[in-house]
Amino acid sequence: MDKQKQKTAALRSAGLRKAVQAGWGILTNAYINGFLPGDPVIYQGPLKQLCVPGMNCYSCPGALGSCPIGSMQAIFDGRTRGIGAYVIGYLAIIGLFIGRFICGWFCLFGLIQELLYKIPTPKLTVPEKPDKILRYLKYLILLVMVFLLPFYYRSQYGAGEPFFCKYICPVGTLEGGIPLVLLNSMMRGALGWLFRWKFLLLILCASASIFIYRPFCKYICPLGAFYGLFQKVSLIRMRVDREKCVDCGICVRTCKMNVDPHKTPNDSECIRCRACIKACPMHALTMKIGPGPEPLQERVAAQADQPLGERR
Amino acid sequence: MKREVPLKVTIALIPLAMALCAFGIYRGEVAVVLAKAINICMECIGLG
Structure with a gap:
């Protein structure tokens, strides 16, 4: 009986978390006009000065806030040659209060991976040694693709690039690229190798999520890596x-x-x-x-x- | 068993993080974030 009660409580808790994840995802992507067909219009109001705490592409037609990882790279690339203090400080405040609680409760892409994992198939457990090595990959991505390359690289025209967003991030493809391309014929005409590459990464990530629990969060996500640094010192x-x-x-x-x-x-x-x-x-x-x-x-x-x- | 980080370390770090964030605001980094976010990021969606 006690076991049954416990199971019910666990299910209720999991349901509550899913509801919070979904509610937060809807709330932060509630700009309806962005989803209307025709010329792509994304939200341009003052809320975009703020970053959402989880991974959420600011080019999603419904996005009301900014992506912290994209913003950090944009600051490095900015004319003021920013040091990313605004976003780093903001994320550090969140990390110091709650650590990776954001990943579990307020990340739409995390929820999408969890839902894919619910598809009834045999599940894979990555063996301990490769799993341990692969977990360091997200720290390497944070350091190289989010900090170093966007900060130091400049093209011959003096422009920088958001390396993580451009070459890796499947969130931008899913939440921004696909809806915008579907809604706008001009954009469909502009598709090239980069879109195909990012689409392939998205398919790989989504397929892996069916068999492995949240593979993007475990191995790739630079935001999870950043919050992870605060786990041992966070208030909660x-x-x-x-x-x-x-x-x-x-x-x-x-x-x-x-x-x-x-x-x-x-x-x-x-x-x-x-x-x-x-x-x-x-x-x-x-x-x-x-x-x-x-x-x-x-x-x-x-x-x-x-x-x-x-x-x- | 490793000893846990004392709470006073966390409490000392929070104002530092706030100061860092404020420094970024003072440097005008919020405007850079807004300028990037209100336009479609072609790189992010795989077109640029």
């Missing part, structure tokens, strides 16, 4: 109550991001979806502000060094 953190944990491993088996929540609760790969919290039969996992209390053994060892009167 996962905690394990060592006195309740019985090492049953249910949390490990539940985690689709292949994190071991009872060993590394604030792993940089955790998207804070709370599935492990709901699955834990001992209620040993929680998400709270700040680090958890010291484990009992460490507390006892620390107290043993103190004079009797000063012990807690």
Whole structure:
């Protein structure tokens, strides 16, 4: 009975997360005029000064906010030769408060991958060693394609390029490219090798998502890599109550991001979806502000060094 | 078991991040973001 209750609670929590993801996706892409056929018109109001916290192409016909990764590259390319302080600072504030919670709850592309993963097929688990190596790829992409190349590269005409958006990002193709090309015949006429390349990447990413849980987030996403840097210092953190944990491993088996929540609760790969919290039969996992209390053994060892009167 | 990062480190980093963001605003980076975002980014959608 208890198990049944727990399963229901886990399902309800997963449903709530999906609703938040979908609601956020609709809310941030609610510019209806952009979806009308004819000349492409995207939203041009003041909200576009702000970045949405998740991956969301600002050329999506419905987008009301800016893409943080695209904006960062645009600043590097700008005439003022920006240092990206506005976007880096903004993302750091979010990361310092909630870490990768954004990835789990407020990313439309994350939701799309999750829905594709629901297609009933045999699922793949990438073996541990290649998986571990591939996880570093997103940090390399962040460093090279988002920071270094857009900052230093200039064409013979002095123009820079948003390397990540141009050559890798499948989000722009899905949310911006495809709808705009479908809605506008002039754009259809301008399709070339770049669109075909990006379309191929999108197909690869979407196909991989059917068999592997959120492959873009695990291996490619520079935004997830950036937020991941703050996981261990963020205000909101996962905690394990060592006195309740019985090492049953249910949390490990539940985690689709292949994190071991009872060993590394604030792993940089955790998207804070709370599935492990709901699955834990001992209620040993929680998400709270700040680090958890010291484990009992460490507390006892620390107290043993103190004079009797000063012990807690 | 590794010791966790104390909360005071986080609390010290938040104003630094805010200052960084404010510095970017002061430098006019918001206008650059807006200028990029209100036009269709041909590179992003695979046309440019």
